[in-house]
Amino acid sequence: MxxxxxxxxxxxxxxxxxxxxxxxxxxxxxxxxxxxxxxxxxxxxxxxxxxxxxxxxxxxxxxxxxxxxxxxxxxxxxxxxxxxxxxxxxxxxxxxxxxxxxxxxxLGEQTMVGNTSVVLQGAIVDDPERYATLMQRFSRRGDLLEDGPFSQSIWDDFKKRALQTVQARDYPAASLLDSEAVIDPVRKEAQFNLLIDSGPAYVFGPATINGLSRYPEGLVQERIKIAEGSRYSRSALNELQADLQSMPHFATALVDVQLPQQAPYVAPIRVDVQEVPFKRWNGSLGYSTNTRFKSEAAYRYHDLFDKGWVFDGRVRLEQLEQAAEASVTFPRGASNWEHRVWGSVLAQDLQGLNSHLYKTGISRVQKKDEIERFFALQYQIESRKFDGGGEEYPQSFTLNHVWTQRKLDNPNNPRNGYLLQLEAGGALKQILSDASFLRLYGRGVYYSRIGQQGQFIGQASVGQTFSGSPAGITSDWLFRAGGAGSVRGYDYQSLGVQSNGSTVGGRVLATASLEYQHPVIRDWRAAAFVDYGGAGADWQSLQPVTGLGLGARWNSPVGQVGMDLAYGVDYQQIRFHFAMGLAF
Known part of the structure; x- marks a missing residue:
């Protein structure tokens, strides 16, 4: 059992x-x-x-x-x-x-956006010009949304934009009194309704500055271009904040206003800054196949002569190139121009040409939105020695203008947008120069996403130095090409004009590059590229070359690392290009 x-x-x-x-x-x-x-x-x-x-x-x-x-x-x-x-x-x-x-x-049928309505009340009703401007903007925004798909994010964005549009000028205390998205289940349509109270119209009051202990108050006061009693503008506050944040004297800057709840509606401006120390040391180590191992040391002092002037000193040592520079930068004033004086020396031993270039000059630069304008007046003298024998000592007193536009989604790691740079400069033989010449140069870089993860980068540059002869023109007003950042597959600065056993600069330049990048793992991206171009004595003798290859890009925590294995088609040679920097 x-x-x-x-x-x-x-x-x-x-x-x-x-x-x-x-x-x-x-x-x-x-x-x-x-x-x-x-x-x-x-x-x-x-x-x-x-x-x-x-x-x-x-x-x-x-x-x-x-x-x-x-x-x-x-x-x-x-x-x-x-x-x-x-x-x-x-x-x-x-x-x-x-x-x-x-x-x-x-899923069924998706609901679409129908009519949009924004009703304004408050003091803005007595401001017909501003009222009409806002209603036109709301109407244009509604036209863009109408007959498009409805979503919660679109509805939230519509409310946010409408309120911010009212608050941007004159009416910073505007508030959203009522909002509703009415869904018609039969017509599959969503109607947006907003009621916004503008509140009173404000004007700017006096500015107070907080956080200064090291630097003079005038350093900030000169940046404030907002007139007391002028109409409130959010963009004016944003511009002032961006201007202060760009100054080397401050780690952070915050600009805002205090809004009184009762008349008179005068909004005092409050500026809060966090200062950086007077002195700063920086150093870096790196390697590139262009100039081999390098080290750099830099020193900055932010308050020269107790005037907020910035002194910069820098020394860079590379195997094939050495440089030293000292400069003083003066704070921007009401004109928004920044002025700088400097002196520098550059020594190079590249492609059979041993040169020492000495410069001194003064420059002014203005940055506004995405546009930068740069002017420089400088004197330079050069010592050139050729491997095949012979020496030259050209000098130039030049005036140069550089216009740059940066329209990028991210200035540090762009994925979309473009960069355009145009230069014009030259010298007259009658004014401290051995030759008269005019140099024109242009460069463009275009970034574009391809699909969800891919990226296309296109680059092109063209330049010409107009003169009867290259004799008497210092090297940096002529053109050479080759190496990383130029035509890969060829040695750095190896494309130019042959003279006395050395490769020297030519009077014309034309290069172009197409590159596709795709993420591989984490911060690594694979790249495929083709480069084309070169430099020559003139357009008739220019012999452009082709380079193509594969590469890798790594955005490391200590800096960007780039590696390329390129084949120089015309010289039938393989070159490895590598660049890495470590800051400390």
């Missing part, structure tokens, strides 16, 4: 094990998900549904899964409603034998 009972128990245990669902076979509970949904909804559901978040949780249990399945259709419908799918149907089932969750989604 006992034996029969034992056999029955074993039989029951075996049958129970055979019939148990798949999740009982292991101690760690796992389940799969099969989602049947249009692409418009897939990413949203995968990102936000809890069933995906808990899929890898070790402590998740079958009981919790059943509970989540019962709540999933409602949760998914709420998510889809934020994208305008108010009639979506969601089914969720579980196959216990395979521990697989099946989710099926029918």
């Amino acid at each position: 006992r034996l029969l009972t034992l056999l029955c128990a074993i039989s029951t245990a075996i049958s129970t094990t055979i019939a148990a669902p798949a999740w009982a076979e292991t101690e760690t509970f796992r389940y799969d998900i099969r989602l049947e949904a249009p692409s418009a909804a897939r990413d949203l559901l995968v990102k936000h549904l809890n069933i995906y978040k808990w899929q890898q949780k070790n402590r998740f249990t079958p009981e919790l899964l059943q509970r989540e399945l019962s709540a999933l259709p409602a949760a998914a419908s709420d998510l889809l409603a934020t994208e305008g799918y108010f009639d979506a149907k969601v089914e969720a089932t579980l196959n216990e034998d395979t521990a697989t969750v099946y989710i099926k989604v029918d």
Whole structure:
């Protein structure tokens, strides 16, 4: 009898094990998900549904899964409603034998944006010009949204933009009194309605400056171009803040106003700055295939003669190039121009040409929005020695203008946008120069996303120095090419004019580059490129060359690392280009 009972128990245990669902076979509970949904909804559901978040949780249990399945259709419908799918149907089932969750989604028809209405009240009603301007902007914004898809983010953005538009000028205390998005389930249409109270019109009051202990107050006061009693403008405050933040004297700057709740509606300006120490030392180590190993040391003093003048000293030592520079930069005044005086020396031993270039000059630069204008007046003298024998000592007294436009989504790591640079400069033989010449140069870089992750970078440069002969012209007013940042596959500065066994600068330059980058892992990007161009004595003798290859880019925590393996088609040679810098 006992034996029969034992056999029955074993039989029951075996049958129970055979019939148990798949999740009982292991101690760690796992389940799969099969989602049947249009692409418009897939990413949203995968990102936000809890069933995906808990899929890898070790402590998740079958009981919790059943509970989540019962709540999933409602949760998914709420998510889809934020994208305008108010009639979506969601089914969720579980196959216990395979521990697989099946989710099926029918989106239905998406709701579109219909009419938009913004009603203004408050003091702005008595300001017909400003009132009309705002209503025109609201109308244009509504026209752009009408007949487009509705989503919660679009509705939130509409409210935010409308309020910020009113607050941007004259009415910083404007508030949103009422807002509603009326959904018509029959017409599948959403109507936007806003009621905004402008509040009173404000004017700027006096400015107070806080946080100064090292530098003179006039350093900041000269930057404040907002007249007391002028109409409130958010852009004027933003411009002042950006101007102060760009100054080397301050780590941070914050500009805001205090809004009184009762008349007179005069808003005092409050400027808060955080100063940096008087002195700063910087150093860096690096390597590039252009000039080999390098080290650099820099010193900056922010308050020369107690006037807020900035002194900079810099020494750079590389195997093929050495440089030293000292300069004094004067703070920008009411004209928004920054002035600088400097002196420098540059020694190079490249492609059979040993040169020492000495410069001194004065410059002025103005930066406004995405445009930078630079003017420089400088005197330079050079010592050139050729491997094949012979020496030259040209001198130039030059005037130069550089116009630069940067329209980039991110100045440090651009993915979209462009950079355009145009230069014009020259010298007259009658004024401290050995030759008369005019140099024109232009360069452009274009960045564009390709697909979700790819990036295209196109570059082109062209230049010409107009003169009867290159004799008597210092080297940096002529052109050489080759190496990283130019035509890869060829040695640095190796493309130019052959003279006395050396490669010297020519009077014409033309280069172009096409590069495609694609992310590989984390901060690494693979690159494929083709470069074309060169430098020559004139356009008739210019012999452009081609380089192509593969590379890698790494945005490391200590700086950017670039590596390229390039093939110089015309010289049938392979060159490795590498650049790395470490700041400390």
